[in-house]
Amino acid sequence: MKISILATIALTLGLSGLCLAQSNAPYNEGPVWVLSMIKTKTGLADEYFKQISGTVKPVYEELKKQKLVLDYKILTGEASDPHDFNILILVEYPNMAAFDHFRDKMDPIQEKVMGSADQRKDMAVKRLDIREILGTKTMREITLK
Numbered sequence: 001m002k003i004s005i006l007a008t009i010a011l012t013l014g015l016s017g018l019c020l021a022q023s024n025a026p027y028n029e030g031p032v033w034v035l036s037m038i039k040t041k042t043g044l045a046d047e048y049f050k051q052i053s054g055t056v057k058p059v060y061e062e063l064k065k066q067k068l069v070l071d072y073k074i075l076t077g078e079a080s081d082p083h084d085f086n087i088l089i090l091v092e093y094p095n096m097a098a099f100d101h102f103r104d105k106m107d108p109i110q111e112k113v114m115g116s117a118d119q120r121k122d123m124a125v126k127r128l129d130i131r132e133i134l135g136t137k138t139m140r141e142i143t144l145k
Contacts, residue, residue, distance in 0.1 A: 030141035037085035
């Protein structure tokens with residue numbers, strides 16, 4: 001009798017999980033992107049790119065190597081008005097779960113590439129002279145069905 005009850009419960013839970021997994025959404029969920037909108041001061045975009053080539057790029061490359069991020073892209077263009085960004089940095093993560101305990105994985109990589117927390121803070125303060133982060137957004141990529 002106990003086996004029959006346990007089997008019924010297991011079957012019910014399994015079927016309810018299957019029903020919950022199905023979605024009527026008109027799209028399939030894909031990877032997650034973090035977008036950072038950067039505004040450099042006039043004429044200093046190349047200086048910013050030089051700075052991040054030696055710091056940010058090696059971090060992203062190591063994250064890719066360890067499969068913590070899938071990819072990253074940096075886009076540049078003209079700002080549409082004085083309050084707009086001219087650089088967009090996109091970092092692709094496999095899913096939302098990739099953010100779980102991410103700092104525990106990221107800190108050793110940053111320390112190896114960019115130095116101690118104090119050194120990284122000094123670099124960030126230096127960058128304030130040439131750029132401003134206007135915002136950051138996390139968005140999920142979708143594929144329409």
